[in-house]
Amino acid sequence: MKMYGNWRSAAAFRVRIALNLKxxxxxxxxxxxxxxxxxRPDFLAINPQGAVPALFDGDGPPLTQSLAxxxxxxxxxxxxxxxxxxxxxxxxxxxxxxxxxxxxxxLYVPRVRNRLxxxxxxxxxxMLGFVRHWFGRGLxxxxxxxxxxxxxxxxxxxxxxSHADLCxxxxxxxxxxxxxxxxxxPTVRRIAEDCLSQEAFARAHPLRQPGAxx
Amino acid sequence: MKMYGNWRSAAAFRVRIALNLKxxxxxxxxxxxxxxxxxRPDFLAINPQGAVPALFDGDGPPLTQSLAxxxxxxxxxxxxxxxxxxxxxxxxxxxxxxxxxxxxxxLYVPRVRNRLxxxxxxxxxxMLGFVRHWFGRGLxxxxxxxxxxxxxxxxxxxxxxSHADLCxxxxxxxxxxxxxxxxxxPTVRRIAEDCLSQEAFARAHPLRQPGAxx
Numbered sequence: 001m002k003m004y005g006n007w008r009s010a011a012a013f014r015v016r017i018a019l020n021l022k023x024x025x026x027x028x029x030x031x032x033x034x035x036x037x038x039x040r041p042d043f044l045a046i047n048p049q050g051a052v053p054a055l056f057d058g059d060g061p062p063l064t065q066s067l068a069x070x071x072x073x074x075x076x077x078x079x080x081x082x083x084x085x086x087x088x089x090x091x092x093x094x095x096x097x098x099x100x101x102x103x104x105x106x107l108y109v110p111r112v113r114n115r116l117x118x119x120x121x122x123x124x125x126x127m128l129g130f131v132r133h134w135f136g137r138g139l140x141x142x143x144x145x146x147x148x149x150x151x152x153x154x155x156x157x158x159x160x161x162s163h164a165d166l167c168x169x170x171x172x173x174x175x176x177x178x179x180x181x182x183x184x185x186p187t188v189r190r191i192a193e194d195c196l197s198q199e200a201f202a203r204a205h206p207l208r209q210p211g212a213x214x
Numbered sequence: 215m216k217m218y219g220n221w222r223s224a225a226a227f228r229v230r231i232a233l234n235l236k237x238x239x240x241x242x243x244x245x246x247x248x249x250x251x252x253x254r255p256d257f258l259a260i261n262p263q264g265a266v267p268a269l270f271d272g273d274g275p276p277l278t279q280s281l282a283x284x285x286x287x288x289x290x291x292x293x294x295x296x297x298x299x300x301x302x303x304x305x306x307x308x309x310x311x312x313x314x315x316x317x318x319x320x321l322y323v324p325r326v327r328n329r330l331x332x333x334x335x336x337x338x339x340x341m342l343g344f345v346r347h348w349f350g351r352g353l354x355x356x357x358x359x360x361x362x363x364x365x366x367x368x369x370x371x372x373x374x375x376s377h378a379d380l381c382x383x384x385x386x387x388x389x390x391x392x393x394x395x396x397x398x399x400p401t402v403r404r405i406a407e408d409c410l411s412q413e414a415f416a417r418a419h420p421l422r423q424p425g426a427x428x
Contacts, residue, residue: 048354048355048358048359048362049313049317049355051317060302061302061306061363061364061365063302063305063306063309064309065308065309065312065313065316067281067308067312067316068305068306068308068309068311068312069305071304071305071308072301072302072304072305072308075301075304075305076301087286087289087290088274088275088277088286090285090286090289091277091282091283091285091286091289092275092277092282094279094281094282094285094286095277095278095279095282097282098279098281098282098316099263099279101316102279102281102312102315102316102319102320103263103265103320105316106316106317106320106321107320107321107326111351112321115344115347119343119344119347120334120336120340120344122334126334129333130329130333130334133329133333137325140262141262141263144262145262148262149275150275151275
């Protein structure tokens with residue numbers, strides 16, 4: 001497969017982890033989001049939203065949106081499964097994933113950070129305060145749920161890696177990039193560190209991709 | 215089933231439509247989000263995120279996050295299907311749904327609007343400008359994709375209603391609530407109006423729920 005991504009993108013990170021776990025070979029083209037490469041006409045022809053990741057499986061049209069790509073990979077390459085089979089457990093894994101992918105990550109993507117600074121004259125440091133607030137809300141929701149709900153096991157949902165862990169780890173890595181306090185989230189930390197100690201996650205890590213700071 | 219929702223919530227609206235289409239009986243308890251009922255201890259015990267919808271299917275733990283709930287309903291009540299069977303079509307329906315549910319809706323929920331006004335001193339009218347900007351970006355992405363991609367049919371994905379339409383309609387209805395210009399999105403309008411003319415959608419409409427303005 002062929003993917004368009006970026007070293008820092010939490011969404012591309014999730015997809016890289018799934019590809020690694022499933023043993024699917026891929027090549028990634030890294031766009032420079034700070035330079036606006038995602039808004040060039042040739043990329044907008046691939047994804048009119050101007051966002052990564054975009055994944056090509058053969059000649060088909062591009063696949064976009066990280067959660068949709070994760071589900072596509074489940075459909076075409078079901079082993080190892082990254083969602084539980086039982087409907088309630090499956091729904092819980094998806095819900096935890098969406099706390100990150102729907103309610104947290106979209107609030108700190110480059111287009112939102114830039115909009116706050118450029119259209120609303122919010123200084124950079126205050127913009128970072130906005131970003132850290134939503135990181136905190138997402139992490140606090142995960143921590144409360146993971147430390148109180150019966151479904152939690154070695155991983156976010158039971159004892160097998162699921163989409164919930166891919167999303168959790170993609171958020172956790174961002175805490176370093178954006179300087180977010182993490183002391184209040186020991187369960188999130190435990191799961192993130194367990195995952196990141198594994199090759200499929202480590203190899204997908206943002207700081208190991210081309211373009212990342214040394 | 216029993217659901218906690220709110221008349222205005224785009225996420226609760228999507229779930230109501232799916233329940234209606236599948237013929238699943240439900241009762242909805244309407245929280246007053248403006249009065250902060252979603253942050254009361256009794257509701258935080260149901261969903262620590264303090265967000266609607268939360269759905270109970272029997273005595274089980276609550277199901278949260280609208281897209282996860284939609285997938286759960288597919289799993290336990292597959293007919294009529296609200297996702298295509300073919301993996302690429304399925305991925306496209308999910309991707310279109312997520313343009314709304316991940317990249318647009320989370321930017322205009324009450325907690326974000328309040329945060330901009332209260333923590334960043336953005337006046338109400340300017341906050342509405344922020345909201346309208348992201349509505350415009352989401353609608354423009356949908357319009358470009360729906361008017362150019364081969365997968366579009368009578369509905370967003372082919373000729374059967376899918377999660378993409380549920381999300382599209384939930385965004386479309388918000389354009390009225392937030393005063394968003396819609397002239398540039400004729401394909402989105404065509405699909406939204408087709409859906410809203412159908413009983414399962416019309417009955418779920420925000421303005422037909424308790425608490426909505428007359």
